[in-house]
Amino acid sequence: MQTSQQQQQQSNNSNVDEEKIFPFDFNYTIKKLDILLNSLIYNSTNDEIKDNKKWIVRLPPYCSRLQSGYNCGIVGIRMAIEFIDKSFLEKSFIDELFMTAVLKGYSKEGEMFSSYHLSEITNLLFNNLNFNYIKSNVVSFPTAADILNQLSNGFPILVPYDADKNWRPCTTGGTRAHWAMIIGFIIPNKSNNSNNNNNNSNNNKNNNNNNNCNNTLKYKFKKIEKKNKFEGYREEDDENFYESCCKKINQDNINQYEEKYMFLTNRFGSSGDDDNDIGDNIRIKDEFKLQFFEKPTTSFNRLPFIDDDYDDDNDGDINDKNENDNIDENEIEKTKEFFSSKILNHDQVYLICQHGKSPIVQLWEYSLLRDSNSCLTEFPKERRNDERWIIPNDLNDLKNKWIFLKR
Secondary structure (H helix, E strand, O other): OOOHHHHHHHHHHHOOOOOOOEOEEHHHHHHHHHHHHHHHHHHOOOHHHHHOOOEEEEOOOOOEOOOOOOOHHHHHHHHHHHHHHOOOOOHHHHHHHHHHHHHOOOOOOOOOOOHHHHHHHHHHHHOOHHHOOOEEEEEEOOOHHHHHHHHHOOOOEEEEEEEOOOOOEOOOOOOOEEEEEEEEEEEEOOOHHHHOOOHHHHOOOOOOOOOOOOOEEEEEEEEOOHHHOOOOOEOOOOOOHHHHOEEOEOHHHOHHHOOOEEEEOOOOOOOOOOOOOOOOOOOEEOOEEEEEEOOOOOEOOEOOOOOOOOOOOOOHHHHHHHOOOOOOHHHHHHHHHHHOOEEEEHHHOEEEEEEOOOOOOEEEEHHHHHHHHHOOOOOOHHHOOOOOOOOOOOOOOOOOEEEEEEO
């Protein structure tokens, strides 16, 4: 028998139109993210974060949707597929996705308590020629570098986590398991001078994570190959219908962020302006992406002697940039600084997320979201007798299991 609270929630859900599209507005989104970032910095225990003045933002334009029931995972997949395919899915595809889960015995109302099951039905419908083979893969115990490289390459992630009352991640063991899509990130824009001061003060602060990995990683800028370009970021880009619903970067409207944020577009080629110059205060940067490296001590899907290129400081991009250019030594040093690897701590990584309970963008600490996912253990005992859902014995198929989508 349903409680009055459940009946009220179900009534509220029935008023949600899942076919309604919430377009992306860059100017509104970055203002919201700026507020959220300032709040997280204020509450951070990391002194270096509080002193940091420059940030790198990977924020691709995307459209979001709301869920109308307990189908947060299916709605998350819909947002991710639409983002990758740059098109809006017809309702028939979502109905088929839901019916596939029901017929396989994975769900009754759209609830999905297994990353493997959600990934499986996603591949059944979208890993084909019609969608140019969008693939879904469950990654167990992904490192921070795994996650950031996926996002840097322009592909989303679906993550199950333990949701608090305000839908932020928490660690209560799986009281309210929920799904969110990760679409981008914000990290400090560091210089080599900050690397030496980075390790000693912060390496010992976060040693209690469940993934048993190092708390540092490296990143550096890499040039984007033309074949891997991503379009649809600026207002002058050619647009399809999906992209036309995204109000994108208008350079005249972001002057207030000139000194604070560097926006990576994953575009190849520019419109002839100076945005591709090497420098720390460029508002919009084309032709470059970030590559991340991490050396895990132990991991479910890695061998301990594999170093994941952590110590590889290949200067190939520097050589390519300056091979035929007659530039002075200051410019060479500036270029070397730009392409050199920087050290980053886990508690300096913020993930841009979206979930089906709110049309408003979210910014969460990577370490908090990781720990929230790692704490998923069992379904609340008081809700186990609810026959409306297919409830597993435990939440092991969600714990430490993230869904990476790629084309």
